[in-house]
Amino acid sequence: MTNFDPAFFVEVLVGGLLSGVMYALVAIGFVLVYKTSGVFNFAQGAMLLFAALTFVSLVEKGVPFALAFLVTLAVMALLGIAIERTVLRPLVNKPPITLFMATLGLAYVLEGSAQLLWGTQVHGLELGIDDKPFIIHGVLISSFDLFAAAVAAGMVALLAFVFQRTRIGLAFRAVADDQFAALAVGLRLPVIWSAVWIAAGFVALIAGLLWGARLGVQFSLSLVVLKALPVLVLGGFDSIPGAIVGGLLIGATEKLAEVYLGGYVGGGIESWCAYVFALGVLLIRPQGLFGQRLVERA
Amino acid sequence: MTNAYDAQQSRGLLPAWGYLLGIGVVAYGIVPLLASDYVYDAILAPFLALSLAAVGLNLLTGYAGQVSLGSAAFMAVGAFAAYNFNLRIDGLPFILSVLFAGLTAAGFGVVFGLPSLRLKGFYLALSTLAAQFFVEWALTKFDWFSNYNSSGVIDAPPIVIFGVPFSGPSGRYYFALTVVLLLSAFAARLVNTQTGRNFIAVRDNETAARIIGVPVFKTKLLAAAVSSFIIGIAGILWAFAYLRTVEPHGFNLDRSFEILFIIIIGGLATLRGAFLGAALIVVLPLVLSRIGTLLLGGYFNSGVLDMSQRILIGALIIVFLIVEPDGLAALWIRARNRFFGALTSRRPAREVTA
Amino acid sequence: MERHRKKTSFLSGLAASLTLFAGALTTSASADEQFFPLQSYRVGPYAAGGTGFFGGTIDYFNLINSRDGGVNGIKLTWDECETQYEVERGVECYERLKSHANIAAWNPLSVGIAYAMIDRITQDKVPLITINHGRTDSTDGRVFPYVFPLLLNPYSETSGIINYIAAKEGGEANLKGKKIVVLYHGSPYGKETIPIYELLSKKLGFTVQQIEVPHPGNEQQAQWLTIRQAKPDYVVLRGWGVMNPVALKTAQKTGFPADHIIGNVWSNSEEDVIPAGDAAVGYTAITTQASGAEYPVLQEIVKTLYDSGKGNLEDKKRIGSVYHNLGIVNGILNVEAVRIAQEKFGKRTLTGDEVRWGFEHLHLDEKRVADLGAKGLFHSINVTWDNHEGDGRVTFQQWDGKKWKVVSDWIAPDWKLLRPIIEKSSEAYAKEKGLKIRSAGDADKVTSIDVKGESTKN
């Protein structure tokens, strides 16, 4: 690397943070499900693919944008209920690893049916955002990424509202806190789990559309989960603020490392440096950034 | 995760050596009479390699309680290390290349096992992904590992042990079989020693284990080392006895998941489960694919069939986890006990050994 | 009673399925056909490419069968075996299908599967076609007698791209001082051309910076910001799958003009540009075959097959797409190799080794290409016993938002420059594997009767 250019540094940093928002979007879907049901849902990526593929296929068949969105949302809701009925309920109280494996099986089913239903074609997806970059003080910023960040912020605000201000949100938090106690006080866990999976489906749809606009809607969409995993390691599996801050940190670190350190080892280090960074942080703070151990162990 | 079944593995109608003898006779004597090249190369070779990897992972996950999503990385380390030892040290017997490669993988296992000293559960599982991605990256990045092959692939050297060449489908089968049986016997022995009991103690309750004097850190690292050693050698079988040409990407995350699948489906903390699981994972897709092609090939193209198959396999996995969470090994024992229970009605069908 | 009946029906069901399974294991063959095992992939991350390519090849085989009644009366037959682009599935398919009689050639369209098959097909003496991909050094027929990276190997591709940029800049001399960034996929495939770009940069005086994108390539912010910083004149995209649309999108995001991005041969399909939307307009990529359905051979395929519902592609809009046309060209080359071998060995079912001989004499000049109804679809090919690539020419196509438009003549790579490098690599391989380097005389020794019968050499 030649001499240090501060504007470029800021550009990389901002770009990294905005990419981080995209990672956080996927991570939030994991957190929702893990927090309330203890299931590490590896099928989140497949749900993303399923949602985006359903949406884009509907749009290509001439369904108006808004209607397609609603229909897809309804499909994801049905899917959430079906998953609760057929996968989660029979597996209640099984060890976490068994549930994790079941979601791997679920990922197979979802990927298979998405492609069987809608074909293996690669689709383009335009959300109507003109992605021309603009430049502030010599720092280039992508308008699409800003839009994505705004959507993510809106979604998080909506989730925060639901969690803090509604009965179902309170029930979510109670179940997340102590599942056995929630059962004992008479909360209907199946209903709450269905609701959570519906919420995860909603997050998958939003994330699927934003990622789909970046990658095109195709099978590889299911691979974006790999970008979310280090975020989870860093931010904690059970914390939405953790997912957001973790996403931002991972995004920024990954980009800065690739640009400034990658050159020394030949580049392409993004695939693993996020994990190493997350691990490094974890070894110092085993509870993660926002894990709720503090309250739990009081 | 506690398993009442492993305690009685060897408590069937026959003593342990009887089973071993039986397996040996079948594997060395009867299988070759029936097997074709297709069976050797497309079924038995991947079955043996994956079984061994599953045995290795089962030591770590089933017995010592640490979930790993990085098995394929250790397979890759084993395969590429063996290739390089064989290539770069003139006159080194092949068997020593294999051994050194296993030790290299064990070393990696210890390094990437270090986080287990502080992390647990899924945090630990995801931290093993660091190993997965790092190894894949490093093997692709540095040409030295593949002897500057412009395509980044390594080719299997001829397998010669003590002057005896193991070539051709059946030769490779005998080589893989021998390696798998030796290492499985070693693993079976290990889990019945104090070390093995330490593994289980650490898995069941780390604090309790520490109180009764189990060296927890040492035990965890030892589990990582032994497991990686075996998985590394499984990688050699995969690369040299099965595919014979591999690239780093062949050891990707999907393979790691596949091995984890095998031990979950087969049954955690049973060595038999590793073999049953591998059999299912290798054979089931083949059977489905063939039956599908045969029955429906005329009506649908291979894509539709394969997607249906994918759905079916995913659904089977879920159903299986629901119906038999303890895995095929438990199913096996239940079936066996029912069978023998009918034969010798005085024998109790199952004893609780908790 | 009830239970008993159930058991019986279960048992008979089991017996029936076992019979079926056994039936599936055995394969039947009749004497006057030539079999093509197809390790296709219609599922998984690369399904779009697989359906196009294998669809094209099958369409061409179908055309030959229904229009000509086969090749000189020998029917073409094939079986598909799904690989999902996974190596071990490909190997299993190989083992499954290899016992089939009358195999002409293998066409896996997957680098990984092809690598795993090299030893196997060499032993079984059946050609392995890796059109436009595969090991560069397998071009050297002296070391790799049964492997055919037809039309274009990765080194030729590199040379072709640089020649095109030179032409755009008004001649090789003007490359001096220019800066080219190569953005490559983080895999052996992606890295394969690194030394050639270095070599050409030294020879022609441009600077080259090669940047890796980690697999799968769905995130390229860091790479494109680096590119923005480096301000190159051209970016060469050596991508694969999802990496391509993301590269184009990110280029737009960071303000790099699409018409200065040149794609390689696996970054040149509709599937690579459509997901990128507007960001792909102006993007240019190398190809060995033109796209579009206006060529006579395609017209015949449409007329003979698609109009009567026998076409292989589900989506008729994809007729004439890059992968479909590559599949058709692949079909043409396979069929012509069989035809050429038949002229030598007789108009009958051939052995794999005889078809290999056919490929090693696969000489299709422009006139013959025109006769085949493919004038303009691809240029020509001249495979010999020691040159298994066949000196294919390349052209460049630009994406206008709806379709590819050819924007260059047929360009020849600098084969003379590349040949010594290839030989060095293949000789090293031969040494490592302890292989004998073949002579022209060896190449003419052909195993004529099926391997399973008595082998005779003539």
Next chain:
Amino acid sequence: MSNFDQLLSVDRIFAIYNHSVAALHGVSLSVRTGEVRALLGANGAGKTTTLRAIANLLGAQRGSVTSGRIVFDGLDVLKMPPSTLVQAGLASVLEGRHVFKSLNVEENLIVGGLARGSRRSELSADLERIYALFPSLLPKRKIAAGLTSGGEQQMVAIGRALMSRPRLLILDEPSMGLAPIVVKGIFETLRALNRNDGLTILMAEQNAAIALRYADQATVIENGTDVLSDTADALRRGDYVKEFYLGSNVSTGIKREAGPQQPSAVSTSDELQTIAAE
């Protein structure tokens, strides 16, 4: 006593954990409307398992009732999900309190009201009632329950259960880990609820002294079987409890040795469930 005011009857239930570890070997007991019944027994005798069986919570602890019958107010308990039982008026306070640690005190209480689908006005009335019962909770209502004292957590847990307006309140070791003065306060409140509101109470206690002081009736469980049922007064005077207190477990000791079941399995099961519950 006539049958209709029998609010809960447990009839010879057998329970196991993890499909194999036996925990209960035929426990029977009954609770009449308006009484306070104590369930006594040593650690690991099967008290907690019995209470969880009554609230049909065993399934969530990988346990199950293999035979026997439990009837609450005419409902076949083992066929009802816990939420239905809560709606029908059966509320549990779990061993170890199990408050929602990250939720604040008031949110904990509200969750207790969610199960019966209380309206907003009902909720606020119920909250007022709980704060009246446990005035010390009022100033802490916005504090995370996990950060309050053990006694306050017990109050939160009881208050949360009361939010569902139960007729039968089941408490598992309400005195566990609390200072005697706090324990006294809690038992006084429970007595007041019983006397004033007619709340029926079934509580498991290891601390037999205090339990017998506040209970009307008591049942003793040993090794997963009920061995004795009588009025609290009778039990307090009887030999059994004296033995029990003095720690001269002669009879129980013999019983354990001679019992047909494996004693180790029983104690393991309770350890298991304690681990699982944490």
